[in-house]
Amino acid sequence: MSLADRVKAAKEADAQSDNQREETRKDLRRKLHFKVVEGLGPTLYDRQMSDAELKLRVMEMLEWALDQEQSVALTRTDRLGLLQEIADDVLGYGPIDPFLADPEVTEVMVNGPHAVWVERHGQLTRTDTRFVDATHLERIIEKIVGQVGRRIDESNPMVDARLPDGSRVNAVIHPLAIGGPFLTIRKFAVDPFTIDDLIANDTLNDQVAGLLRRCVRGRLNVIVSGATGSGKTTFLNVLSNFIPDDERIVTVEDAAELQLSQIHVLTLESRPPNIEGTGEVKIRDLVKNTLRMRPDRIIVGEVRGGESLDMLQAMNTGHDGSLTTVHSNSPRDTLARIETMVLMAGMDLPIRAIREQVASAIDLVVHVHRLRDGTRRVTHVTEVVGMEGDVITLQDIMLFDYGMGVDESGKYLGRLKATGIRPAFSEHLDNFGIKLPPDLFAPEAFAAR
Numbered sequence: 001m002s003l004a005d006r007v008k009a010a011k012e013a014d015a016q017s018d019n020q021r022e023e024t025r026k027d028l029r030r031k032l033h034f035k036v037v038e039g040l041g042p043t044l045y046d047r048q049m050s051d052a053e054l055k056l057r058v059m060e061m062l063e064w065a066l067d068q069e070q071s072v073a074l075t076r077t078d079r080l081g082l083l084q085e086i087a088d089d090v091l092g093y094g095p096i097d098p099f100l101a102d103p104e105v106t107e108v109m110v111n112g113p114h115a116v117w118v119e120r121h122g123q124l125t126r127t128d129t130r131f132v133d134a135t136h137l138e139r140i141i142e143k144i145v146g147q148v149g150r151r152i153d154e155s156n157p158m159v160d161a162r163l164p165d166g167s168r169v170n171a172v173i174h175p176l177a178i179g180g181p182f183l184t185i186r187k188f189a190v191d192p193f194t195i196d197d198l199i200a201n202d203t204l205n206d207q208v209a210g211l212l213r214r215c216v217r218g219r220l221n222v223i224v225s226g227a228t229g230s231g232k233t234t235f236l237n238v239l240s241n242f243i244p245d246d247e248r249i250v251t252v253e254d255a256a257e258l259q260l261s262q263i264h265v266l267t268l269e270s271r272p273p274n275i276e277g278t279g280e281v282k283i284r285d286l287v288k289n290t291l292r293m294r295p296d297r298i299i300v301g302e303v304r305g306g307e308s309l310d311m312l313q314a315m316n317t318g319h320d321g322s323l324t325t326v327h328s329n330s331p332r333d334t335l336a337r338i339e340t341m342v343l344m345a346g347m348d349l350p351i352r353a354i355r356e357q358v359a360s361a362i363d364l365v366v367h368v369h370r371l372r373d374g375t376r377r378v379t380h381v382t383e384v385v386g387m388e389g390d391v392i393t394l395q396d397i398m399l400f401d402y403g404m405g406v407d408e409s410g411k412y413l414g415r416l417k418a419t420g421i422r423p424a425f426s427e428h429l430d431n432f433g434i435k436l437p438p439d440l441f442a443p444e445a446f447a448a449r
Helices: 003-045 051-068 076-091 094-101 134-146 195-200 206-217 232-240 283-290 307-315 331-343 351-361 426-431
Strands: 105-111 116-120 123-126 158-162 168-172 182-186 222-226 249-253 265-269 297-300 323-327 364-370 376-388 391-400 416-418
Touching (some): 003 051, 003 076, 094 105, 094 116, 134 168, 195 232, 206 232, 206 376, 222 232, 232 364, 283 307, 297 307, 307 331, 331 351, 331 364, 331 376, 376 416
Parallel strands (some): 222 364, 249 265, 249 297, 297 323
Antiparallel strands (some): 105 116, 364 376, 376 391, 391 416
16 A cells, blocks of 8 residues: 555544544533433523522533443543533523624524524624534524423424513524524614614714604604614614603514613513414404503504504504504605505505505604615605605605715715705694704705715
């Protein structure tokens, strides 16, 4: 055998040995994980036990279980690393725990066990983090959804849930997820964003913040629109904090995410069907129920179906100052989507009647957009004026000036500018004793694109 053949054979033998060690490590990890969960049982979910006490119990159980595996030889470094990995799985969320603790990470995307992506400052980055295998990832998903009383299995392979801190979770498993499971976590800040944070991030400016504060306090019905990941829920949460403390607020969401600072807040959350296919409570059922709860304000996290009709009716029957979000690409698209969703309610209404409801109910559309540089900006503040024939009339009060270009790093230099139109709702706000500064709507020149 030549020298080259001997070198090749040695490399193949080393690779095979490494694979065997990795498989042995995976088997050991699965065994230890099972023994800890089986040994501690309900103790893992004992809310009276502190985090420090629970971690101590888990580590003691892991040490004991590892000592029982005499057939596997581990170095001290490998032993400590293995113990920490399993403790993270049992107590936390495994390999993605560091990202959930990192304040700079706003979203974690797991595209299967060996592909974990994160979003930092609006930019996506692939990490070196990996799960052991698909089963390992499924265990973490089951733990997350189980904490909020949801389930995920082959008969129910998609689920929306949330972490204890309010972060939004979506998971998809086999047979729908090819190459999965897939897990997406949109993190929520420990300290909710305030209007000052949005101003500092250039999402909007002081003048527009002042206008929106007056609109919410003046009980205008406001829709926050935008695409997925544009920051609609965060913006809705900031707007809701302008509501006075002496009002009764009822929130309706698929997964409770809003973090209101007022003291008189009632939170309702939809419920999926149980394993027998019964017990489902939809957003529309909850919106109807809010009308019996004597709300001053109704906040719906997002309207995406027939509940839009009930929301419009609530806005038109004395529940002024209601807030919600809608997925759309522009203010005009927002109204078109609402029309479509009203038809999804199963009511055989003529289009003109729907549009009259929309024009009467909605006062303001605030459109949020995620730009190519990763920043989230308010690009439109648009008033719903009324009807002209069969068409809903809109007028832009503030627009984002794209024509100002970008800097050397690719960041947009544009900002919101007044179009020079004074909104028709000024008189309504005057009746509430809320004055809009005349210079707020002074027209500004837009740069050529």
